Every structure is written in structure tokens, then in C-alpha cells.
Amino acid sequence: xxxxxxxxxxxxxxxxxxxxxxxxxxxxxxxxxxxxxxxxxxxxxxxxxxxxxxxxxxxxxxxxxxxxxxxxxxxxxxxxxxxxxxxxxxxxxxxxxxxxxxxxxxxxxxxxxxxxxxxxxxxxxxxxxxxxxxxxxxxxxxxxxxxxxxxxxxxxxxxxxxxxxxxxxxxxxxxxxxxxxxxxxxxxxxxxxxxxxxxxxxxxxxxxxxxxxxxxxxxxxxxxxxxxxxxxxxxxxxxxxxxxxxxxxxxxxxxxxxxxxxxxxxxxxxxxxxxxxxxxxxxxxxxxxxxxxxxxxxxxxxxxxxxxxxxxxxxxxxxxxxxxxxxxxxxx
Amino acid sequence: xxxxxxxxxxxxxxxxxxxxxxxxxxxxxxxxxxxxxxxxxxxxxxxxxxxxxxxxxxxxxxxxxxxxxxxxxxxxxxxxx
Numbered sequence: 001x002x003x004x005x006x007x008x009x010x011x012x013x014x015x016x017x018x019x020x021x022x023x024x025x026x027x028x029x030x031x032x033x034x035x036x037x038x039x040x041x042x043x044x045x046x047x048x049x050x051x052x053x054x055x056x057x058x059x060x061x062x063x064x065x066x067x068x069x070x071x072x073x074x075x076x077x078x079x080x081x082x083x084x085x086x087x088x089x090x091x092x093x094x095x096x097x098x099x100x101x102x103x104x105x106x107x108x109x110x111x112x113x114x115x116x117x118x119x120x121x122x123x124x125x126x127x128x129x130x131x132x133x134x135x136x137x138x139x140x141x142x143x144x145x146x147x148x149x150x151x152x153x154x155x156x157x158x159x160x161x162x163x164x165x166x167x168x169x170x171x172x173x174x175x176x177x178x179x180x181x182x183x184x185x186x187x188x189x190x191x192x193x194x195x196x197x198x199x200x201x202x203x204x205x206x207x208x209x210x211x212x213x214x215x216x217x218x219x220x221x222x223x224x225x226x227x228x229x230x231x232x233x234x235x236x237x238x239x240x241x242x243x244x245x246x247x248x249x250x251x252x253x254x255x256x257x258x259x260x261x262x263x264x265x266x267x268x269x270x271x272x273x274x275x276x277x278x279x280x281x282x283x284x285x286x287x288x289x290x291x292x293x294x295x296x297x298x299x300x301x302x303x304x305x306x307x308x309x310x311x312x313x314x315x316x317x318x319x320x321x322x323x324x325x326x327x328x329x330x331x332x
Numbered sequence: 333x334x335x336x337x338x339x340x341x342x343x344x345x346x347x348x349x350x351x352x353x354x355x356x357x358x359x360x361x362x363x364x365x366x367x368x369x370x371x372x373x374x375x376x377x378x379x380x381x382x383x384x385x386x387x388x389x390x391x392x393x394x395x396x397x398x399x400x401x402x403x404x405x406x407x408x409x410x411x412x413x
Contacts, residue, residue, distance in 0.1 A: 032398065060398045101396040104338050104361065104370040111364050127396045134391055135338045138366035146365075153399035165399070191401065212401075240400035 006067065006210045006226055006247055007081050009181060010294055015254060020298060022084025022253035027068050027120040028113030029246075030106065031061030033093035038062060038229045040070040040081065041089070047116045050093040051105050057097040059230045063238050064124045065089050066229030068246035069253070075235035078227045083250020083294075086257075090116045101125060103136065106167075110139045114146060119256050122249040123152040123173070124242035126165030132199035137170040144172040147263040149256070151176060151249040153241035154205040155193035161285060163193040164204040171197070172264060174252070174271070175204050178211030178244040179278065179291065183222040186278045188286045189213035190221055192241055195285030205288040207271055208278065209247035212239020251292050259301035270301040334372040336360070339381060340389040341367045347386050355380055 007013065015021070026046065033056040036045040041062070056062075065082075069089050072081035094109035095101040101109075106125065113121045121143055131137055140150045154177040155165030168175030177192040179185075188194075189212065195204035214223030226243040230236030252267055259266060272283075274297025275290035283289050334357075341348040345367050349359050357373035373381070381390050 058398070060400055063400075095396075095398060099398045099400075102336070103391060103394050103396065104336060106396050107338065107363070107366075107368065108361055108370070111366075114365055124400070125396045125398050127394050129394050133340070133389055135340050135363065135366060135368035138340065138368065139363070142365035156399045156401060166396075238400050240398075242399040245399075 005079055007083055009210065012083055012294055015294055015298060016085065020254050020258050022069065022087030022250065022257055025084065025120060025253040025256050026088045026090050026116070026118045027084065027122060027249055027253050028090040028092055028116065028118035029061055029065045029068065029122050030092045030094055030109040030113055031064055031124060032056060032058045032095040033061045034065040034089060034091040035059070035062040035231050037232060038066070039233055040073045040075065040229050041065060044069060044089045045091045046088045048091045049112045051108055052094060052096050054097050058099055059236050060099065060124070060242065061091070061093065061095070062230060063228045063236050064122060064242060064246045067226060067243060068122060068250040070229050075229065075233065078235045080227050080235060083247055084253040087250070087253040090118050095125065107135045107139050110143060114143050114148065119148050120249050120252045121148055121150045122246050123150065123167055124245045126153055126155045126168055128155065128157050128163065129166050130198050131166035131170060136167050140167060140170055141172045144264040147261050149174060149252045149264050149267050151245050151252060153245040156191040156240050158191050158193045161194045162196060162198060164195050164197060165193060169197045169199050169204060171200055174206045174248060174268070176241060176245045176248045177205040177208040177286070177288065178213060178241045179208045179287070180213035180221065180224055181210040182224055186291065187213065187221070190215050203283045203285055203288060207248055207275060207288045207290065207292055209244040209291065211241055211244025211247065214239070248292060251294050251297065254294065255297060255301040258298050262301060266301065270297050273300040333375065335375055335378065336370065336372050336393050337378060338391040339369045339371060339387055340391070341369065341386055342388060343367050345369055351381070351384055351386060
């Protein structure tokens with residue numbers, strides 16, 4: 001099994017050098033709980049809610065949190081770190097020891113994340129059910145209305161069409177599929193769910209990211225996994241659309257830091273122009289908009305049509321015109 | 333025996349809470365940002381909830397799973413590229 005440093009592969013260290021590391025942005029990990037005794041996560045969890053109890057027996061939430069926002073460092077000989085190492089983490093535990101969560105707890109978990117000020121909410125979970133007019137869709141829409149970006153795993157139910165899971169299938173969630181990174185770069189993972197969305201029959205997933213690939217025995221595709229934070233001081237390698245979603249969640253945090261309160265609308269617009277197109281030209285039901293390229297995405301994030309940032313651009317334009325007028329007057 | 337349901341209401345959650353309680357149900361949580369109520373109700377109450385004009389939808393519990401493959405292998409040592 002091959003593992004790799006996703007952040008370095010995406011060129012994120014160059015953004016961190018200019019201060020774009022997600023600082024000031026809260027990412028909610030609605031999952032199995034986050035073990036912040038891991039040195040790369042220590043001090044990063046600023047809020048914690050446990051809706052199900054029962055301790056942490058699965059390192060999934062810790063792994064996902066690390067992909068989104070761990071600081072850089074070495075664990076078990078691996079260099080690793082999250083996409084947005086400056087972001088803060090909100091740990092909302094809704095998944096029990098068996099790796100399953102109830103609908104009610106997921107819905108309440110998203111609400112907790114909104115209440116705690118999350119600007120990015122990561123849901124590396126799903127169910128192959130229709131939820132187009134559900135409470136979960138309503139709370140995700142409520143999060144979007146408050147300027148948050150909800151990122152969800154597309155699901156591991158591929159490769160057949162129409163397998164994007166709930167909540168990734170709902171329009172206000174950014175569904176993320178998984179692609180290979182090294183051996184077959186940009187090839188869709190065999191397990192990654194494919195669109196279209198059951199809700200709109202529109203394109204899903206919205207994007208793809210390196211979440212690992214391969215089949216169980218490595219015969220159809222070479223097996224790749226993402227190394228991230230595990231329990232205690234350990235590293236762990238896992239793969240799935242669970243791992244792809246927090247890559248985009250971390251990138252979303254940096255985009256919100258860079259471009260202000262652009263919300264889902266602005267981030268989606270940036271995605272449409274900041275991705276490497278994969279597969280058929282244009283958006284498609286395997287790769288969505290494609291693979292987000294952080295530097296490209298940040299360059300266009302501020303140009304997206306944001307909700308509240310519009311007035312800021314108007315002010316900038318007015319200021320520029322005033323300076324030109326003053327310069328012209330001085331010249332005379 | 334009771335079943336846990338998530339009841340999506342038109343807009344006024346308070347009326348749905350009253351309805352659930354009148355049907356012998358117990359309210360577990362009420363939505364803050366969306367009009368829903370999570371409740372434990374007798375199985376017979378589900379049909380009656382569905383017939384109410386206050387109710388848009390009654391969702392029974394579904395198992396949401398973490399989207400990670402169960403790996404049979406341990407973490408391999410790092411390899412230089």
C-alpha cells in the first residue's frame with residue numbers, strides 16, 4: 001500500500017508561506033470524535049460536543065481532522081499535516097463505536113456545528129438513501145444560509161452511476177469523490193460514488209480529491225491510502241471518500257480566509273474555475289468540477305460572486321476611481 | 333416498543349410537539365435552525381403523524397456510516413519517492 005503527503009502534493013506549503021493556512025476559520029468535524037492528544041492536533045480543538053457517548057474506539061474522526069487541519073510534523077516516520085494547519089477544529093461526535101450514526105444525531109451534529117460558529121462543516125459519512133426533502137437537507141441549507149460550506153463524502157458505493165450518498169446528494173452539500181494520486185494520478189477510485197444526484201439529476205460529486213484508491217486486493221487498481229493522525233502519537237493510513245472530503249474542507253477553509261465571507265455560493269463558483277478538469281471535458285458525474293488546485297482556486301476565490309463581499313469590491317472600485325481623480329487633479 | 337423518528341414540519345414546530353405528545357410520543361430534540369422534531373413514538377403513531385397537515389415528512393432512523401474502507405493491512409513504513 002502506498003501512502004503520501006497530500007498537502008505537499010497539492011502545493012499547499014506555498015500558500016502557507018504567505019499566511020493562507022485557514023487561520024481564523026473553524027472547521028467542524030462531525031464524526032467519531034477527535035483525539036487531540038496527538039501532537040499534531042494538540043490545542044487545535046476549540047469546542048467539543050459529544051452527542052452519543054461511548055468513548056472513542058475508532059480513529060476515523062482523528063484521521064479526518066488531521067487531513068483537514070493538523071499542523072505539520074512527523075509521526076511514525078511519516079511527514080504529514082493537514083490542508084489548513086491554521087484552522088481551528090470543532091469536534092462534534094455523532095458516530096458510535098460501530099462506525100454508524102443515526103439520522104437524528106447527524107442532523108443535531110450539523111446544528112451544533114452551526115451554533116459553535118463553524119464556517120466549514122465536514123461530513124465524512126453517508127447512507128445510500130434518498131434525503132432530498134429531509135431534516136438533514138434542511139439543516140445543511142440552514143448552514144449554507146449562514147455562510148458555512150458543508151463538505152460531504154460522496155460515498156464508497158461506486159463505481160455504478162447514481163450512487164452518491166446522502167447527504168452528499170443534496171444541492172447545498174459539496175460532495176467529494178476520491179481519485180488516485182501517485183500510480184494512476186487522476187483516475188477515479190473504483191469505490192468512489194458516481195452521480196448524478198438523486199435529488200436534482202444534476203452533476204455530483206461536486207469535486208474530487210486524493211482520498212486513496214484501489215480495490216481491496218489491489219488487482220483492479222493499485223492501493224493508495226492517506227496517512228494522517230491516529231490515536232495518541234501514532235499515524236494511520238486510511239482510504240475512502242471519507243479521506244477525500246476533508247481535503248476539500250481544508251481548502252475551503254483557506255478560501256474563506258483568503259476571500260472573506262463568500263459562503264457556499266462563492267466557494268462553488270471558485271471550484272468551477274479552480275479545478276483541474278479530469279475525465280470528459282467539463283463537469284461530469286465521476287469527477288464533478290475536477291481536482292481542486294489550491295493556488296488556482298485562491299486566485300479566483302475573490303472574484304467569485306460572493307454574497308456579502310460585493311460591497312467590499314464596490315468600495316475598492318470607488319477608492320480606485322477617487323485615487324485616479326486625485327492623481328489627475330495633481331497632474332493639472 | 334417505540335420507534336425513533338425525525339418529523340419535518342411545515343414551519344411551526346410547537347404544534348408538532350403537541351401532536352407528538354398527544355399521540356403518546358416523547359420529544360427527544362427540537363430543531364434550532366430547521367423545522368424538525370426528533371421523537372420516540374409508538375409505531376402506530378407514525379401513520380397518524382403522516383396524515384397530519386402539520387407534517388411534511390416522517391423519517392425513520394437510517395444508519396449513516398463513515399465512508400472509509402476497512403483495511404486489512406497495517407500502515408506501511410514510509411517510502412522515498
